[in-house]
Each structure stands twice: as C-alpha cells, then as structure tokens.
Amino acid sequence: TTPSFPYTHFLRQQAYIAGQWCDADSGRTLSVTDPATGQMLGTVPDMGAAETARAVAAADAARHAWAARTAGDRARVLRRLYDLMLAHQDALAELLTREQGKPLAEARGEIAYAAAFIEWFAEEGKRAYGEVIPPHAANRRIVCLKQPVGVVGAITPWNFPAAMITRKLGPALAAGCAMVLKPASQTPFSALALAALAEEAGVPPGVFNVVTGGARAIGGALTADPVVRKISFTGSTEVGRTLMRQSADTIKRLSLELGGNAPFLVFDDADVDAAVDGAIASKFRNGGQTCVCTNRFYVQAGIHDRFVDKLARRVAELRVGNGLEPGVEVGPLIDAAAVDKVAEHVGDAVAKGARVVVGGGRHALGGSYFTPTVLSGVTPGMRLTEEETFGPLAGIVRFQDEADAVAQANDSAYGLASYVYTRDIGRVWRVAEALEAGMVGVNTGLISTEVAPFGGVKQSGLGREGSRHGLDDYLEVKYLCLGL
Numbered sequence: 001t002t003p004s005f006p007y008t009h010f011l012r013q014q015a016y017i018a019g020q021w022c023d024a025d026s027g028r029t030l031s032v033t034d035p036a037t038g039q040m041l042g043t044v045p046d047m048g049a050a051e052t053a054r055a056v057a058a059a060d061a062a063r064h065a066w067a068a069r070t071a072g073d074r075a076r077v078l079r080r081l082y083d084l085m086l087a088h089q090d091a092l093a094e095l096l097t098r099e100q101g102k103p104l105a106e107a108r109g110e111i112a113y114a115a116a117f118i119e120w121f122a123e124e125g126k127r128a129y130g131e132v133i134p135p136h137a138a139n140r141r142i143v144c145l146k147q148p149v150g151v152v153g154a155i156t157p158w159n160f161p162a163a164m165i166t167r168k169l170g171p172a173l174a175a176g177c178a179m180v181l182k183p184a185s186q187t188p189f190s191a192l193a194l195a196a197l198a199e200e201a202g203v204p205p206g207v208f209n210v211v212t213g214g215a216r217a218i219g220g221a222l223t224a225d226p227v228v229r230k231i232s233f234t235g236s237t238e239v240g241r242t243l244m245r246q247s248a249d250t251i252k253r254l255s256l257e258l259g260g261n262a263p264f265l266v267f268d269d270a271d272v273d274a275a276v277d278g279a280i281a282s283k284f285r286n287g288g289q290t291c292v293c294t295n296r297f298y299v300q301a302g303i304h305d306r307f308v309d310k311l312a313r314r315v316a317e318l319r320v321g322n323g324l325e326p327g328v329e330v331g332p333l334i335d336a337a338a339v340d341k342v343a344e345h346v347g348d349a350v351a352k353g354a355r356v357v358v359g360g361g362r363h364a365l366g367g368s369y370f371t372p373t374v375l376s377g378v379t380p381g382m383r384l385t386e387e388e389t390f391g392p393l394a395g396i397v398r399f400q401d402e403a404d405a406v407a408q409a410n411d412s413a414y415g416l417a418s419y420v421y422t423r424d425i426g427r428v429w430r431v432a433e434a435l436e437a438g439m440v441g442v443n444t445g446l447i448s449t450e451v452a453p454f455g456g457v458k459q460s461g462l463g464r465e466g467s468r469h470g471l472d473d474y475l476e477v478k479y480l481c482l483g484l
C-alpha cells in the first residue's frame, strides 16, 4: 500500500515536458489563488510557443515506442496510474478544492471519477478491434486496422481540474497516442499532480506533457503545428470556435466539448420529490459550474407550485462556505467575473418580470460567494434562458403542454445535456427522442459516468468522451486491400 501524503506533496510548481520538470524560458510565472480565500497558493511557469513546440517534439519522439507496445502493456501502466490516484485521493481532493473551490466531498468524488476514466480506457484499449470485410472481388481481401491518431493537443477548463484531463488522457494513452496538455490557468496544480503520478506509474518521458501559461500562445502553437494531429478541447463554445478555425489550416481532428444550456422538464405526472432531488443535483453541484448543469427549468402548470415550493425550501437550506469545511454544499464561484454574470442574469430576469423566491444576490461571506437562488415567472427572452449562467441560479418557466415545452427546450443553439421527469413511458420516449441534445437524463439529474458517451450536438460540440466511443476519437481507420 502506498502512503498518502499531504496535498503539499503534490503541489508541483513547474511544468512537465519530455519527462523533465521545468520553468518558463523567460523565468516568468503565473500565480494561482484559492477562490475561497483569495490567497495565493503558488505559481506555475508562464510558458508560450517555444516551450509548447518542445513539448510537441517530445511527444512526437515518444509516440512511436509507446504505440508499438501491446495494448496490455499500456493498460498495466494506466492501471498503476489509476491505483495511485485512488491511493492519494484525499490529498488530490484537497489540492483540487484549494485551487477550484468545490466542496471537499465533491472533490473526492471527482478524483474517483477522474481515475475511473483511466481504468476504463486501460481496459477498452485492449478492444480496439479492426475488421475483416467481405471483398468486392474474388481475388481481393479487405482488412481494417485501428491506429493511434498521433500527437494530441488537449486544452482543459477549471470546473473539473482532474476529470476533464483524464477523459482525454485515458483514451489517448490507451490508443497509443502521446499528449501535450494545457490546463486551465486557474487550476493547473491538479494537472501537474497528475503528471507526477503518471511519471511514478511509468508513463515514459514525452508521452504526457503539461505546459502551463498563456492560453492564446499555447493554443496557437498547438493548433498551428502540423505534428499535432488532433485537438481535444473542453471549454466555452467561443474558444471552441477559435480552435476549430485555427485547426483548419492543418486539417486536424477535433473533439470539442463546449457550452450547454440544459433544459429540465417536469411534467404533471412526475414524482415531485424525485424531481426536486434531481433539480438540486443537476443545478447546484459544483455551484452550478458544470456544462451539464440545468440552466432552465420548465415545469407544467399542474405541478408547478408544489415543485417551486419544495425546491425553494431545499435551496434555502444549502450550506454555502469554504469547500474545505465539513458539511459545505456550495463553495465559492471561480472568480469575481463569474459572480458578476450570475448577478446580471438575476437582474435581467427580475427587470423582465421574474420573481425572487429564494436568494437573489451575493452571499454575506463576500468574495466570490453567491447565494443559491430560485426565480419563478421566468419567460423566454430572459438572458438566463439563452446563455449558460454557470452559477447557483435556478430559473423556472411555467408551461401548459408537452409540445410547447419541447419547442422551448429546443429553442437554443446548444444541445449538450437535458433532463425530463415524467412517469409516463410513452412521454419518456417521445420527449427523449425529440430533445435536441447529446444526453437525456430521464428521472435522474446525474448522468455523468465513464461507461457512457458524453457529448453534445449543435453548438455544444463534436465527438464523445467515455464509453467505447471515447476511444474511437483517438483512433484512425486504415484500410488494407490485398490482392491475391
């Protein structure tokens, strides 16, 4: 058994390139702060194009030997990484909460979830089966191979500092690719801790590199480099568009997991207590800062008042505070800009006729804390029905009939998650098929798991992460035509 260290043991303040811990060429650093206290936790190198180019070259040099190993060999290395993550779950969770703010219990959950992608893809890599196709001519034979795409550039956000990395790293390494990662500048320490554990697990130098620093410089270098064959990005639709544009010149493969605007539909026949539980889970987890968080509630007239009343009571009881304190359910938002956005969405809705049922403003704790809020009387055209709020704000629209609710739910440029509560099996199928979304939670507010394909339609992205489909995103199909 591996001893567990305090979180400071994993606080690496250097980047990781070609198996070396290193500083920026310029010597410059960026500081990382704890959103709960505003205090500085440490610094990371402020790297740019030159360091990124070195990381890409290291990945390119390392990928052939890594790909040439058997899938079983790669799986054993990944399995060690999984074991190490779980052995150090508490320390990794504390580090994550300190840089990101989420309650410690959620951070522990995220480490387990993050590790699960490594375990899943370690196994799935062994099943990257090709095909033998009945030929088109008697003297031909047709075989398809699955081969790794090559060097992958990954860019990840701050809301899941560990899991958004491993759902890319797991399939990439299992498939035989090498990776250069740029983590979010707000939460680079979880990424660097992962690099330290990958090193300990036996991931060879160059196979996994972490470059910290300016997003534009590093993203620009990754997208411009022809050696990088694929970009996998999780973040805003706006940045996804930029990366897609920048990748056009070198025709890269793209996996994009972008913004959402998840609708949550509650029908008259729903179990109201179950719907409230699902609403709390899908709306207030991570303070509302996940791309699958409900953004808009649509509740049918017959159940509306009961749902609003029960939800409001539960929301009023949510404990807000520093995520390190026991019992805290909602931590601080990531920064002041995030708080401003939630406040603007509340102000806009109220100005257009919505009613504050609970909360409605900044929290007495100050800083980047916001009081969990419920608004009723929400109508189309309010900002909170159109843009991702990314905060602890539940806005409720009342509706009369199913077709109208589905039409409103689909009236969005986004299509990531969606939720529906009803006990009518016919309605389950009708609504689930009609919703324009990559994922539908039916009578559940939690849908994320490594075993299922996660991803969006419309402007919520391209590709799927998790499940066997998540491995395909890192494989090319090569067809061999054999003449006899």
Ligand code: ADP
Binding pocket: 155, 156, 157, 158, 159, 182, 183, 184, 185, 215, 216, 218, 219, 220, 234, 235, 236, 237, 239, 240, 242, 243
């Ligand atoms: P979020 O709202 O989650 O911060 P962003 O899309 O702004 O979403 O950021 C997600 C990730 O993309 C972060 O790692 C961020 O540093 C990076 N990023 C932001 N702008 C760019 C850019 N122009 N090119 C490449 N990466 C970027």
